[in-house]
Amino acid sequence: MSRVVVVSNRVADLRKTTQSGGLAVAVADALKAKGGVWFGWDGNTLEDESEKLGVDTIGKVDVISTPMTIEDYTQYYIGYSNSVLWPLFHYRTDLVDYRPQYFEGYMRVNGKFASLLKPFLKKDDLVWVHDYHLIPFAARLRALGCQQRIGYFLHIPFPPPDILAASPNHMALVESMLQYDLLGFQTSADMNNFHRCAEDFFPDAVGEDGEITYKGRKVRLLRLPIGIDVDAFIEMARSGVEEVSIDRMRRAILGQHQVIGVDRLDYSKGIPERFEAFSRMLHLHPELEKTVSFLQIAPPTREDVTAYSEIREKLEGLAGSINGKFADFDWTPIRYIHRPIPRPILAAMFRASQVGLVTPLRDGMNLVAKEYVAAQDPEDPGVLILSSFAGAAEELHEALIVNPHDTDEMAQQMYHALNMPLEERRQRHEKLLERVRESEAGTWMQNFLDVLEEEDAPQDAAGPVADASTIRG
Known part of the structure; x- marks a missing residue:
């Protein structure tokens, strides 16, 4: 060679x-x-x-x-x-x-x-x-x-x-x-x-x-x-991070679930649309209040381009508006982090999240979808929700495929994911992990x-x- x-x-x-x-x-x-x-x-x-x-x-x-x-x-x-x-x-x-x-x-x-x-x-x-x-x-x-x-x-x-x-x-x-x-x-x-x-x-x-x-x-x-390097990412997720493990145990004791999204801050990623979908789910299912939160990690990128400063302002406004509407003194619906997070911590956070929300408006592939699948515990895996406009959707058929422009559909699929039976989650994850391994x-x-x-x-x-x-x- x-x-x-x-x-x-x-x-x-x-x-x-x-x-x-x-x-x-x-x-x-x-x-x-x-x-x-x-x-x-x-x-x-x-x-x-x-x-x-x-x-x-x-x-x-x-x-x-x-x-x-x-x-x-x-x-x-x-x-x-x-x-x-x-x-x-x-x-x-x-x-x-x-x-x-x-x-x-x-x-x-x-x-x-x-x-x-x-x-x-x-x-x-x-x-x-x-x-x-x-x-x-x-x-x-x-x-x-x-x-x-x-x-x-x-x-x-x-x-x-x-x-x-x-x-x-x-x-x-x-x-x-x-x-x-x-x-x-x-x-x-x-x-x-x-x-x-x-x-x-x-x-x-x-x-x-x-x-x-x-x-x-x-x-x-x-x-x-x-x-991705599947085995390396699995090992990172298994190793865990103390802070993430403590947070996961706290949520388990309180009976709370977590939806996670990880994207560079970009208008192609559909982050405002998923904020709105999460808000819509809480509106349609008020019984979920205080039982589920949405963690969005969006590191900065290309901040010298005007469109990127505009999307940041929009996201911060949306997060504040949704939290102002639904939050309580002991519960914040949307947690928004605007900085890079080391991959070992991300891997542990993926494993600790019951739903992975990957809903770009258009994307070449989106490796976050594959990382989320690799990070899951096969015995109790989370559910991947994936945009039909992500390249990964051509491979990962067992994800819940959504139209990222359809707020109601995303809200319904988030609710479905949070209530999916264990056996179905295991079956979907097994097939998804096989597909992720095919293109590592x-x-x-x-x-x-x-x-x-x-x-x-x-x-x-x-x-x-x-x-x-x-x-x-």
């Missing part, structure tokens, strides 16, 4: 137990076990242009990181990546803030990153590029003469042609993706949306059999849902790299589209 070079916008701190976002969690877990190189931004911004690199070795991983100028950060990261691509790929065209200088900065930073990485590359490296910040990265490497096998994995949804076309640069985005040897997607819907975009925007690149060839390069598509982080990474390394790999029977089920593991 060739050396693996992972490229992402931000390199994770592999020494920390807190990681934010599915990419950091899954890639960190898999790369720490396998070894390789991780390249990306170090999180620092400078006034002036600098190509100062940080090189560090953490276990089996060589971490190469670089700072970014304030101008690059503003245009590439805050601008095009998170004010254009993020809302666009989450079907929120109403929140797209397009400016020409944003796209210029996006392309410029991708070119800088490629130039900085090139001297570290070996001829037989497998380069694995991650997520929406770095769509043009392969094209920048190709322009520098790099011939390594280059794969790309998109961690967020990919929109259909009519949504993607809302960006004036949609043709450049699709053309950039056609510079990769392998494109990985979380769901069949995302993969098929890209194939439709290739057909619509570059019809000459798509053959009658559906195979994609661009500038002599065969481009394969792969549906490969991301996962190490298998996900190895399957992607196996396909990337096969230069003349045969096409799937359906053309360029391969499913995870066609790959070993």
Whole structure:
């Protein structure tokens, strides 16, 4: 197996137990076990242009990181990546803030990153590029003469042609993706949306059999849902944390239950809608007052983008309003934490919660759903409530699937989950855990790299589209 070079916008701190976002969690877990190189931004911004690199070795991983100028950060990261691509790929065209200088900065930073990485590359490296910040990265490497096998994995949804076309640069985005040897997607819907975009925007690149060839390069598509390190997360949940264990015992003595939600503070996560659904459940079932509380953990993210400060204000207002309506001196319906929580504590909190509420309005996968399942006690498991618009819903059929826009349905399913018989909970959890194990982080990474390394790999029977089920593991 060739050396693996992972490229992402931000390199994770592999020494920390807190990681934010599915990419950091899954890639960190898999790369720490396998070894390789991780390249990306170090999180620092400078006034002036600098190509100062940080090189560090953490276990089996060589971490190469670089700072970014304030101008690059503003245009590439805050601008095009998170004010254009993020809302666009989450079907929120109403929140797209397009400016020409944003796209210029996006392309410029991708070119800088490629130039900085090139001297570290070996001829037989497998380069694995991650997520929406770095769509043009392969094209920048190709322009520098790099011939390594280059794969790309998109961690967020990919929109259909009519949504993607809302960006004036949609043709450049699709053309950039056609510079990769392998494109990985979380769901069949995302993969098929890209194939439709290739057909619509570059019809000459798509053959009658559906195979994609661009500038002599065969481009394969792969549906490969991301996962977690299941056994490690189970062990964290079993180990417990004293404070969480004490809180769980207190609630057990009082006959109280807990619903939990864990998300980065983002408008795509549907957090206001679940606050309203929890309030609706209390209104419909007043007998639940003082018997159940909702714990929402929402660490800050992208606070420099206006839409994020607005969602924070909305959530704080909603939590205050609902608590003001229902709370008593010895009971608070909604507990809202706006800071990162270490994963061992999260694992213990998942295990101590009778319902996991994962209801994004649109999500590439959502690993919180899989973490919640892994954390449960098989003898007395909690119930997962999952949005039909989360990528995880394509796998986790035994969850209670809901429409996150339907407040009454979410309220009813929360009530159902809180009253579900033990035998049904056990049966659902057993099947869910089997599915979570099928796509755990190490298998996900190895399957992607196996396909990337096969230069003349045969096409799937359906053309360029391969499913995870066609790959070993």
